[in-house]
Amino acid sequence: MTTFPVFGVAGSGVAVYRKWLDAVSDNIANINTVTRTDEDAFQARYVSARATQLEPGIGGVTVAGIELGSAEGRMVYQPDHPLADEGGYVRMPDIDLGSQMAQLMMAQRGYQANLAVVDRARDAYSAAIQVGRNQ
Template sequence: MALGTIFDIAGSGMNAQSVRLNTTASNMANAQTASSSVDQVYRGRQPVFASVQEQAMRMALGGEGGDRHPDASAGVQVMGIVESDAPLQRRYEPHHPQADEEGYVFYPNVNVVEEMTNMISASRSFQMNVEVMNSAKQMVQRALTLGQ
């Protein structure tokens, strides 16, 4: 594995964790937004990732591992962002300005504790990818100084 590939893999991981952090921040920002209608209430969102493995792709294409296939890459790919199917929170608050005719207000299906856990996990994963990049950079710098 070339050192350039390490930068690609760590970069894709950082990108994926950035998407995860942004999605989590959006969920937390909308966790207490009220709505009078089920159709208008915010629903929690989660990113969907897929791992891309260069060696597995080469084997599937029948290659031995010689030249790099132009379409092959390694790392993490963000497949999309999906809405949660968890049930919405329906609360009886007849004096709330957003209450419906029966006095109920609908809140998002966002669990703030889970979102904080996601945020910590994504932040640490991002930091680990930064450390991988720093280590690879140090290896390249040390390899360049070997000839001196």
């Protein structure tokens, strides 16, 4: 059993939120990626998390996996694009920027909250050590 379990619990949250931030930033970076109509579009990344047992009686969270969005994407008419087919269409990812920005904000706030827990626990443990030294 660890002496300071709060670091493990908050650390597991930080890891999951970091993975979520990475996935959302990939989605946003590739929102305008164009492919030929006979190729798959960029597939959005979605992180799934699950509760886990870090130690007996101490829960945490872990990344269960990465799920991919639709490879079908959406067809966009851009006849002047070099990858356009004979009808003037290209394939683009089916990613909604508004949804991705909302996910980005949620992931960022969760990441910051878990780091704040680590900071507060460190301060509390340091104060407890100082109390023990002063007696």
